[in-house]
Amino acid sequence: MDNYEFMFANSLKEIEGMRAHYLDELGEAQELFLELKIRRARVVKIQSYARPIGYVLLGDDNLLLEYFISRTHFHQIDRIFQDLIQKFSIKKAFCKSFDHALLSCCVQAQKQTKAVGVLFRERDLRSLSLLGEHVTTRFAEPHDAQQIAAVNEEVFDNKEEIDEVIANHNLFIFEQDHDLIGVGLFQRVIVGRPEFDIGMLVTSKYRRQGYGAAIIHYLADYCQQQGWRPICGCAIENIASRRCLEKTGFIARYRMLEFTF
Template sequence: MTPRTRAPVAFIVLGNARSRDLFGAIAALVGYNASMSAFAQSSQPTHDLRQAYLSSLPEPQEWFLEELVEAGQFWTHEDGSYGVLHGQTLVEYFSADAAHAGELLSALHDQTSFSMALAKSFDRPFVQSLKQLGWAASVGGHLFRKRSAYDRTDIAAAQIRPATQDDVQSHWHINDDFFETEDEVRALADRGRLLTVTMDREIAGCGVFQRVIADRDAVDIGMMVAPNVRRKGLGTFIVCAMADRVEAEGLRPICGCGARNTASKATLEKAGFVSNHQLLSFAQGR
């Protein structure tokens, strides 16, 4: 998540021993079959298959996409390939059959007629399969998966504490398209995932942190600053405080922002985050 930017063909490099081992393990799991039969709508892929996909990624899953996956429609193929659609957008695609991944994606498109696709730039198999369809990409967001040294600036008047239900309306009042509903704010506070930031005893912003995948170490962080106290370094202060806290717990802070949100990108970079990856938006004939 992050200030706030409110999945995939199996990438099997056949020249790589580790990749061949992974392919063999997946093939054993799903009962490898190269036939080009139809995809079928299903409740979800098996737990082991989804874990195989997540393990194939060189970087942690993106929280924004994970939210779309959780609310998405699953289509599975008998060979173990699957896709996840959110409306008319393909948000995840995975295939254990590297040799036919592009053909299988084309078959899925013929069946479902998805009109867009969102892919992490580091999910190279998915990206390559989309390019095989002749689709072109634009950058929709910046994904931060690395953090380097930074100069921390403390703000004496700023304090951070766990949010309470009494804070909810104040956070909603200063909301600037960060939260979708007041109920979302209330739920985050209730789950202990929302931090309240005050300056001179007035609520001036918030921080949100979420474990992206329950059994993995990536924690997505995001923040919001009230309009009247922006450009004072408070955003960087919040991001640093949250990232430091996550790292102190032995976990990995990650984040992202929209491609046009230059202010958020600068804030994250000041907090030491480095973006070498993008969220790509693909469309036919772009």
């Protein structure tokens, strides 16, 4: 007889203690791509005799985003996982390759697996061509939002997101004689933790000239100077972004995996 049950929680606040354990036990830092989905996810608590023993986070279409079971009930992790898949009709899961517990469960249950992203968590310091003296750098201001939106290519979901990162001083503008070269974005992944996800966008006029790598190098150095840890990721098919990140010393050790059940 099963000695556990599933219950919906009202918010992430109800599982913050367990989630802190999950994040502390991860082999590496959380991925911003997932964290943004998790902020809107449905929270399912797993309880045994009215005591919390774990949780699962579900995105749109019951996409499994995160799964945690406490060590006291780790012997049930596979059984609970299978029950979750059946009860919530879970068809897919995103899994970081360094999330060993979830990875093991998914490998046993999967019908199909594919890599959908490359995750960078380490960086070797390298010497490369930096931004020249002709390039000026400043924080983006509200009046820049319209111009950024005009050149945006899947970096920002909407103009409201641009307005938010500008208001939070998380966006750099790179210009030459007031002509926009590109932008550099840095965002804290989880409040209270030191990791910042970095990314950039170079306007079409200035591509293939080394500006992308120079902007990433600038952002990584800026984060480290603030005592933060720069991390990043890109879609598996985005070969240009991967090459750019590797050129600046980031190491493509990990993957974002998509499992189908």
